Amino acid sequence: MPVHKNQIIEKEKAVVDGIELGPDWNRMFEQRVVFDYDTTGLDKVTDVEGAESMGWCYQCTQCIPVCPINQAGGEYGPRKIFRQLQQGMDLFTHDDLWKCTTCMNCLRVCPKSVDMIKIMPAIREEAVMEANVPDELQEVFENTFEYGNPMGESPRKRADWVKGAGVEVPIMKDKKETDYLWFVECYPAYHTRGHDTSQAMARILTTLNVDFGILGTEEKCSCDSQRLAGEVGLFEEFAEYNIKTFNKYKFNKIMTTDPHALNALKKEYPKHGGDFEVLHYTTMLAPMMDQLDLKKDLNIKVTFHDPCYLGRHNGEYMAPRNIIEALPGVEMIEMGRCKEQSYCCGGGGGGMWLDGFMSDHVNERLSENRVREAVETGADVLAVCCPYEISRFEDAVKSTGNEGKLLVKDIAELIDEAMGN
Numbered sequence: 312m313p314v315h316k317n318q319i320i321e322k323e324k325a326v327v328d329g330i331e332l333g334p335d336w337n338r339m340f341e342q343r344v345v346f347d348y349d350t351t352g353l354d355k356v357t358d359v360e361g362a363e364s365m366g367w368c369y370q371c372t373q374c375i376p377v378c379p380i381n382q383a384g385g386e387y388g389p390r391k392i393f394r395q396l397q398q399g400m401d402l403f404t405h406d407d408l409w410k411c412t413t414c415m416n417c418l419r420v421c422p423k424s425v426d427m428i429k430i431m432p433a434i435r436e437e438a439v440m441e442a443n444v445p446d447e448l449q450e451v452f453e454n455t456f457e458y459g460n461p462m463g464e465s466p467r468k469r470a471d472w473v474k475g476a477g478v479e480v481p482i483m484k485d486k487k488e489t490d491y492l493w494f495v496e497c498y499p500a501y502h503t504r505g506h507d508t509s510q511a512m513a514r515i516l517t518t519l520n521v522d523f524g525i526l527g528t529e530e531k532c533s534c535d536s537q538r539l540a541g542e543v544g545l546f547e548e549f550a551e552y553n554i555k556t557f558n559k560y561k562f563n564k565i566m567t568t569d570p571h572a573l574n575a576l577k578k579e580y581p582k583h584g585g586d587f588e589v590l591h592y593t594t595m596l597a598p599m600m601d602q603l604d605l606k607k608d609l610n611i612k613v614t615f616h617d618p619c620y621l622g623r624h625n626g627e628y629m630a631p632r633n634i635i636e637a638l639p640g641v642e643m644i645e646m647g648r649c650k651e652q653s654y655c656c657g658g659g660g661g662g663m664w665l666d667g668f669m670s671d672h673v674n675e676r677l678s679e680n681r682v683r684e685a686v687e688t689g690a691d692v693l694a695v696c697c698p699y700e701i702s703r704f705e706d707a708v709k710s711t712g713n714e715g716k717l718l719v720k721d722i723a724e725l726i727d728e729a730m731g732n
């Protein structure tokens with residue numbers, strides 16, 4: 312940047328230690344910046360309630376190597392967004408707004424607490440209000456609004472999976488009172504592979520003599536991923552509906568197999584008057600494993616993927632591992648990126664429905680990156696405990712050419728198999 316004449320400070324004559332210095336020798340320059348930035352893009356973001364921390368970034372770059380999008384070739388992470396904002400990017404209309412899976416790995420390492428888990432939903436909410444949303448996501452919002460689930464399935468079929476469980480699955484409408492209210496959530500209720508987990512779970516609970524019930528057709532989506540994708544109004548409406556439904560019945564605890572539902576019910580529903588004790592099924596089952604008669608040796612090597620919304624978001628790392636280690640004939644092998652440093656499957660924060668959009672922005676799907684890592688461990692089974700992961704990883708096993716090398720199974724399926732089912 313050139314120095315302007317009016318930034319030059321010099322005296323015709325200056326005396327320093329008795330020595331006279333002429334203008335050439337006493338010349339100084341006004342303090343100046345090396346670059347001038349247009350702060351409009353950044354100011355527009357930090358002015359939004361919830362997104363203030365974007366302005367706290369001091370560009371240490373810690374967040375970049377841990378960002379799963381960046382690791383998949385997506386040129387991404389808070390620091391990169393910050394620099395682009397300084398260079399005039401309008402995040403409200405830019406594709407970068409939709410790439411973040413809210414996996415929380417950047418916040419884990421950020422010394423300035425730049426919080427993408429708050430920034431992204433806050434800016435996305437504004438974009439949603441301007442109808443500036445990727446088509447695939449808009450369809451999910453409309454499906455959820457109309458049918459109570461993101462897939463657009465009939466609400467009447469929400470409890471159809473119970474027919475294949477082989478045990479009785481009590482419905483709260485008939486039962487009224489229970490110990491555990493099981494919040495099933497959409498993928499476990501509708502997706503074919505979700506059914507496998509739900510049916511296995513019903514058999515495990517029955518074997519353990521757990522007093523439980525489901526809401527059946529009265530249940531609607533927890534809407535946590537829609538909230539993180541910016542549909543805050545939809546989330547609030549659904550939270551209020553689900554809380555009202557919970558309050559119709561008597562129960563001690565809510566249990567769910569879905570870490571996204573866990574996150575909503577545990578952290579967000581209390582803000583709307585729904586304060587319940589909520590457990591992930593692995594947290595519930597880990598201390599009960601010695602009550603099960605696990606008669607079948609599985610004879611497999613297992614590696615485990617920590618769901619972002621169970622691990623980093625809700626601090627549960629050990630319950631799934633304790634269950635896996637209690638299974639007979641199982642050798643557990645950890646992947647390099649595990650526990651707090653776990654990689655992301657790509658499904659969080661709305662990513663579940665943005666695979667088409669993301670394919671233009673990354674070199675490989677996040678699920679493919681993760682499956683390659685799982686295969687490298689030499690494991691026979693990639694164990695999961697989130698309903699998004701089972702379909703994402705099974706697709707990735709196929710697309711990376713690893714069919715026959717690696718199976719993807721929910722932990723509930725592994726317990727069920729060890730029970731001899």
Ligand code: SF4
Pocket residue numbers: 367368369370371372373374375389390420421422423424425
């Ligand atoms: S870790 Fe935090 S402060 Fe450092 S570059 Fe990333 S966002 Fe900025």
Ligand code: SF4
Pocket residue numbers: 377378379380381387388389410411412413414415416417418427428
């Ligand atoms: S939350 Fe995850 S995906 Fe989003 S920017 Fe941070 S590390 Fe990347």
